[in-house]
Amino acid sequence: xxxxxxxxxxxxxxxxxxxxxxxxxxxxxxxxxxxxxxxxxxxxxxxxxxxxxxxxxxxxxxxxxxxxxxxxxxxxxxxxxxxxxxxxxxxxxxxxxxxxxxxxxxxxxxxxxxxxxxxxxxxxxxxxxxxxxxxxxxxxxxxxxxxxxxxxxxxxxxxxxxxxxxxxxxxxxxxxxxxxxxxxxxxxxxxxxxxxxxxxxxxxxxxxxxxxxxxxxxxxxxxxx
Ligand code: B12
Numbered sequence: 001x002x003x004x005x006x007x008x009x010x011x012x013x014x015x016x017x018x019x020x021x022x023x024x025x026x027x028x029x030x031x032x033x034x035x036x037x038x039x040x041x042x043x044x045x046x047x048x049x050x051x052x053x054x055x056x057x058x059x060x061x062x063x064x065x066x067x068x069x070x071x072x073x074x075x076x077x078x079x080x081x082x083x084x085x086x087x088x089x090x091x092x093x094x095x096x097x098x099x100x101x102x103x104x105x106x107x108x109x110x111x112x113x114x115x116x117x118x119x120x121x122x123x124x125x126x127x128x129x130x131x132x133x134x135x136x137x138x139x140x141x142x143x144x145x146x147x148x149x150x151x152x153x154x155x156x157x158x159x160x161x162x163x164x165x166x167x168x169x170x171x172x173x174x175x176x177x178x179x180x181x182x183x184x185x186x187x188x189x190x191x192x193x194x195x196x197x198x199x200x201x202x203x204x205x206x207x208x209x210x211x212x213x214x215x216x217x218x219x220x221x222x223x224x225x
Pocket of ligand 1: 113161188189190209211
């Protein structure tokens with residue numbers, strides 16, 4: 001079993017290394033950056049990325065250059081892309097490390113059973129480096145607030161789909177703020193109405209893809225206080 005997971009990990013590294021080399025050969029900086037970000041998300045260490053992805057790709061570039069199969073310009077471009085990607089990797093790790101200490105709770109208010117959007121958001125937040133706690137559907141305001149306090153939650157994400165859901169989200173917000181006033185909120189879903197207050201510490205989103213940025217905005221603001 002351990003051998004199998006080691007083999008899977010090796011195959012994943014080999015595939016990423018191949019893709020990184022391909023991006024360098026194509027002069028595709030964005031593609032190279034995406035491969036490195038995927039490697040970070042797959043929990044490869046900085047050493048593994050340097051030794052098993054970047055170095056072999058540059059050795060290959062060197063061989064092709066020596067054999068006259070690519071030009072000096074191709075080799076220079078590949079090196080420049082690598083240097084920029086290294087800087088981006090540092091930045092991506094710094095942002096991810098900063099997010100590590102923050103806890104995000106996800107739930108739908110009482111009576112609301114639609115949780116697909118929140119499941120999607122959980123994955124995005126985890127990949128971004130946040131700690132998440134998914135309570136799932138139909139959570140009464142008082143027990144959600146108690147959970148937020150018990151687990152030291154920084155941000156609560158709520159989703160509302162059904163008519164009337166926005167009012168229950170408001171009630172949840174109120175209950176949590178009574179117990180832990182510093183908690184931030186990210187709220188989304190088609191059941192939202194203009195009754196929800198938009199003020200610092202409360203972010204309203206139309207798309208799941210806005211969720212990580214919204215949580216970032218809340219924790220960055222809290223960090224500046
Ligand atoms: C799957 C589904 C269910 C499943 C849910 C299972 C589950 N575990 O989630 C079940 C079977 C339980 C269900 C039950 C019901 N459902 Co239903 N359901 C759906 C369906 C088909 C898909 C919902 C979905 O997952 N969409 C995909 C997600 C990704 O989209 P989304 O939620 O809209 O989220 C997007 C944005 O709103 C935003 N977002 C949403 N939340 C959040 C949160 C944050 C923090 C962020 C950042 C972003 C964000 O991001 C997403 C896009 O990026 C919809 C059809 C539809 N048109 O949506 C009906 C639908 C929502 N259901 C409906 C109905 C009527 C019901 C029931 C009343 C049916 C019944 N008679 O029992 C019950 C009510 C249950 C309840 N009280 O909540 C209606 C609602 C109509 C309305 N607004 O009045 C719909 C629209 C179907 C229809 N056309 O009639 N349902």
